[in-house]
Amino acid sequence: MNAQRNSHSPGLRAWLGLLVVLGPVLLVAMDGSVLFLAMPKISEALSPTAGQALWILDVYGFAVGSLLIAFGNIGDRYGRLKLLMTGTAVFGAASAGAAFAPGPELLIAFRALMGVAGATLLPSALAVLSELFTDPHRRARAIGIFAATFAAGFAIGPVVGGQLLSSFWWGSVFLINLPVVVLFLVLAPALLREVRAARTGRIDVLSVLLSAAGILLTVYAIKCAAAEGLTATPVATGITGIVTLGWFARRQLRLEHPLIDFSLFRDRVFTIAVITGLLPLAAWSATAYLGGVYLQSVLGLTVLDSALVALPGAVVLTVTCIVTPVLVARTGTRAALVTCHFLIAAGLLLLLATSVSSGIGWYVASTVVAGLGYGISFSVVADTAVAAVPAERAGSAAAIAETSNEIGNALGIALLGSLAALIFRLQGPGVAGTLNETLEVPGLTAAVIHDANSAFVTGLHIAAVIAGILHAALGAFALRPTSAARPPKHFLRTGR
Secondary structure, eight states, X not given: XXXXXXXXXXXXXXXXXXXXXXXXXXXXXXXXXXXXXXXXHHHHHHOOOHHHHXXXXXXXXXXXXXXXXXXHHHHHHHOHHHHHHHHHHHHHHHHHHHHTOXXXXXXXXXHHHHXXXXXXXXXXXXXXXXXXXXXXXXXXXXHHHHHHHHHHHHHHHHHHHHHHHTTSOTTHHHHTHHHHHHHHHHHHHHHOOOOOOOOOOOOOHHHHHHHHHHHHHHHHHHHHHHHHOSOHHHHHHHHHHHHHHHHHHHHHHHOSSOSSOGGGGGSHHHHHHHHHHHHHHHHHHHHHHHHHHIIIIISOOOHHHHHHHHHHHHHHHHHHHHHHHHHHHHHOHHHHHHHHHHHHHHHHHGGGGOOSSOOHHHHHHHHHHHHHHHHHHHHHHHHHHHHTSOGGGHHHHHHHHHHHHHHHHHHIIIIIIHHHHHHHHHHSOSSSSSHHHHHTSTTOOHHHHHHHHHHHHHHHHHHHHHHHHHHHHHHHHHHSOXXXXXXXXXXXXXXX
């Protein structure tokens, strides 16, 4: 009995390996949000257009999200540690390039390269954890720590960015990555072993291209429509993107070794879990970005004060991620999914109490309440995805979960952020396309400034309401009883 227990007990090397793996995971997540408070400084230094500013923010997320599944399969076939080492090295080099980019075009290019490198890290890192921790209970705990680190990266990104910008220039938000990269490259070969899945078949290059092109074309169309209206260009681009994604989906159903195994989505609880990976990140990224602009440009807080205001929500989110696996082991995944969506909806609706003249307390309350829901969602999605498949498919399954997170992060800014920009363009004073550009125009009257701030707050409220309604609807859907056939055990309980 004791021998059996000890055979499943991870040693010191496994826990040290977990710590080493968490370094790149933290960086990849943090770089998805570190620019939320840094954009005013970057705009001041590089003078990007409104469109370039949005691409600086979210080209990283789209690059990660569109390639995660492909790199999950590559890691399964050709070696997860090798992919981790290569991706981390490229991520560090791209971070250095971004820090010293002389203009917005090169910054966008280096951010895209960081996203490509980041896509190599997440699925392989989560798959390596499954190899380090073979006992289901301990693996659930390790995945909970992984999810907490991933969530903490998103949550503390704006805080770290604000702290750095209070003392250094804007490029410091990228240079902070380099010490972690070097440490990983030194320690990983000693603590982690190469793992390959016993799988055959080639990576379908056409599927990779179709998924990436479909996502980028569709999002580009949404951004153009928000900025310029429904002209011929965004309509044609959007249709092309949707058709491309449809082609990708049909191709996966015919391939012997698809990039996405759509059969996993036949279970309703699993489908809700994956949507839970997308929608909360969309809501969080949009409200965090818009909230950063609100705190600095509308209420007039410094970047450091804005970072401190965001800190309580970040702490709650991180702690919730850590404790969620223990709670889910007793209550079940479905109860966690229902709870997280209603908590996020309630937190988002608290933003309606913010106004042009005040709202710091309501903003903190919103991030704390929603942070409870975000923490539950991030933890549940990761463990559900990995537990749903055999060990040899761990990288691919992890890629589905992380893809939903990264696409959600980028779509939040692209969809809800573009919606808020559209509201500002329709209701604002018409001086410029964004609030920051408007406030930089010299000689504005107090009435024009108030109208601009009011239009921005209206856009923030509408984005929060739409995201809140979607979460409430998904929570209600998760409440519906499942079919007579019981779902698989891993969907009911986690870690036991």
